[in-house]
Amino acid sequence: MSTPARVLVAGASAAGLATAEALRRKGYTGALTLLGDEEHVPYDRPPLSKQVLAGAWQPERSHLRTREVLDALDAEFLLGDAAASLDVANRTVHTESGRALAADAIVLATGVRPRTLPGQEGLTGVHVLRSLDDALALRAELLAARRLLVVGDGVLGAEIAATARGLGVEVVLAGPQAAPLAAQLGPLASGLLAELHNENGVKLRLGAGVDGLTTDAANSGRVTGARLCTGEVLEADLVVVALGAIPCTDWLEDSGLVLGNGVVCDSRCRAADGIYAAGDVARWHHEHLGSLLRLENRTNATEQALAVAANLLGADQPYTPIPYFWTDQFDAKLQIHGVLTADAEVSVVEGDPAARRFVARYARHGKAVGVLGWNMPKQARLHRRQHLGGSR
Amino acid sequence: MKITVDEDKCCGAGSCVLAAPEVFDQRDEDGVVVLLEAEPAQHLRAAVREAADVCPAAAIALSEA
Numbered sequence A: 001m002s003t004p005a006r007v008l009v010a011g012a013s014a015a016g017l018a019t020a021e022a023l024r025r026k027g028y029t030g031a032l033t034l035l036g037d038e039e040h041v042p043y044d045r046p047p048l049s050k051q052v053l054a055g056a057w058q059p060e061r062s063h064l065r066t067r068e069v070l071d072a073l074d075a076e077f078l079l080g081d082a083a084a085s086l087d088v089a090n091r092t093v094h095t096e097s098g099r100a101l102a103a104d105a106i107v108l109a110t111g112v113r114p115r116t117l118p119g120q121e122g123l124t125g126v127h128v129l130r131s132l133d134d135a136l137a138l139r140a141e142l143l144a145a146r147r148l149l150v151v152g153d154g155v156l157g158a159e160i161a162a163t164a165r166g167l168g169v170e171v172v173l174a175g176p177q178a179a180p181l182a183a184q185l186g187p188l189a190s191g192l193l194a195e196l197h198n199e200n201g202v203k204l205r206l207g208a209g210v211d212g213l214t215t216d217a218a219n220s221g222r223v224t225g226a227r228l229c230t231g232e233v234l235e236a237d238l239v240v241v242a243l244g245a246i247p248c249t250d251w252l253e254d255s256g257l258v259l260g261n262g263v264v265c266d267s268r269c270r271a272a273d274g275i276y277a278a279g280d281v282a283r284w285h286h287e288h289l290g291s292l293l294r295l296e297n298r299t300n301a302t303e304q305a306l307a308v309a310a311n312l313l314g315a316d317q318p319y320t321p322i323p324y325f326w327t328d329q330f331d332a333k334l335q336i337h338g339v340l341t342a343d344a345e346v347s348v349v350e351g352d353p354a355a356r357r358f359v360a361r362y363a364r365h366g367k368a369v370g371v372l373g374w375n376m377p378k379q380a381r382l383h384r385r386q387h388l389g390g391s392r
Numbered sequence B: 001m002k003i004t005v006d007e008d009k010c011c012g013a014g015s016c017v018l019a020a021p022e023v024f025d026q027r028d029e030d031g032v033v034v035l036l037e038a039e040p041a042q043h044l045r046a047a048v049r050e051a052a053d054v055c056p057a058a059a060i061a062l063s064e065a
């Protein structure tokens, strides 16, 4: 494909912005438009469950770029308007407000939205955490709350529990696993996480999934807690639901693109001729793993955007990253490289779990599949290179 | 080109070190970015620009001074 004269990016957050920046860095001089449904300039999500929720940062600090840097990008930002449909043949996006945006190449970067519990929308006192507005709304209620119930024992739920506990609120964390992040990290690291949460006063009610939310008999419309699938009821005056996320592809339903837990792409992150996807919404063919993969992490948003920008400009390269994410909970900084599984053989290769500073190697059938660092970010990266190889 | 880093924002991802190892390193203790070269030579600038763009915490700022 020749260099497109006009590029349109749908979704103006981490992946969308990174696509635009990479295009310019690689010398692209054509027209560039970023369409985003949020009113905010591009901001970063990881601080939302940490510094922003804790109140340590003013919201503006989460902005990814200053106004000057955005201006220098020479891109048109259409904010506060959502993509409503895509005409693949004419490469045109129709927006909620009635715009028709035609381009030679289109990048889909609309991310994901939180999964919710049935009946959640009708209740007050129940939150999700995905956007800056979500974080500020949750924080406002958190400051007045007595007891927070976090539904979901994955990364986001565990981070919210830790941050809320730091604000002095009583916190209960509920979920089906034996320990927070057990499925992702396996027994050693998730066991340590459970210990850490316990020590810091988070009440773990694990091993039973949440069935639904409860409200009082008077039906005030305010949440009073949640019911576990065992029948037990956990009381709370504030609830956060962190049960994972669903790719924002509703607007693509009539487009003819292949959808299935994300926008399905080839190994070039291409969904159709001249149409690419990047970030949380993209499910692409990872040539080294030999399967479709969709990642929800911050570095993938950027790295996949880089790959898309390169391919847009004719590189024709497969995107084959080693997945990586980090999480901060209390004083623990975890770095996770590769694809860990709960049943992997785990060996500590540096440091000491008892001292809560170590690097562990994860292997399957003797072959390294991942590296986990606990309060050893730099060392984890060095072990990643040693055990997992790759250029990055 | 002048580089400034915000240690407070840095999450220790190390993406900057991979993009421009001559200019960035990480502290051994906590992985926070270490700036080796605040005013990098001409030939390093493209790598530095990439490092700033790929930093997942937007902790690296560049100015053309």
Ligand SMILES: Cc1cc2nc3c(=O)[nH]c(=O)nc-3n(C[C@H](O)[C@H](O)[C@H](O)COP(=O)(O)OP(=O)(O)OC[C@H]3O[C@@H](n4cnc5c(N)ncnc54)[C@H](O)[C@@H]3O)c2cc1C
Residues within 6 Å of the ligand: A010, A011, A012, A013, A014, A015, A016, A035, A036, A037, A038, A044, A045, A046, A047, A048, A049, A081, A082, A083, A084, A109, A110, A111, A112, A129, A130, A131, A156, A248, A251, A278, A279, A280, A281, A295, A296, A297, A298, A299, A301, A324, A325, A326, A327, A328
């Ligand atoms: C609270 C929180 C904490 C996190 N912490 C970490 C962490 O510690 N480490 C880590 O590695 N990752 C973390 N992540 C994940 C990381 O933030 C995401 O992987 C990353 O934001 C993905 O970027 P994206 O651009 O693909 O999607 P998003 O950031 O979701 O951006 C998509 C954008 O598109 C917009 N959009 C959606 N539909 C439309 C439409 N129809 N038209 C126009 N715009 C639309 C959305 O509103 C949004 O602004 C965290 C995420 C959250 C929510």
Ligand code: SF4
Residues within 6 Å of the ligand: B005, B009, B010, B011, B012, B013, B014, B015, B016, B017, B024, B026, B031, B032, B033, B054, B055, B056, B057, B058, B059, B060
């Ligand atoms: S890439 Fe950014 S977050 Fe990562 S070590 Fe460098 S400065 Fe810190």
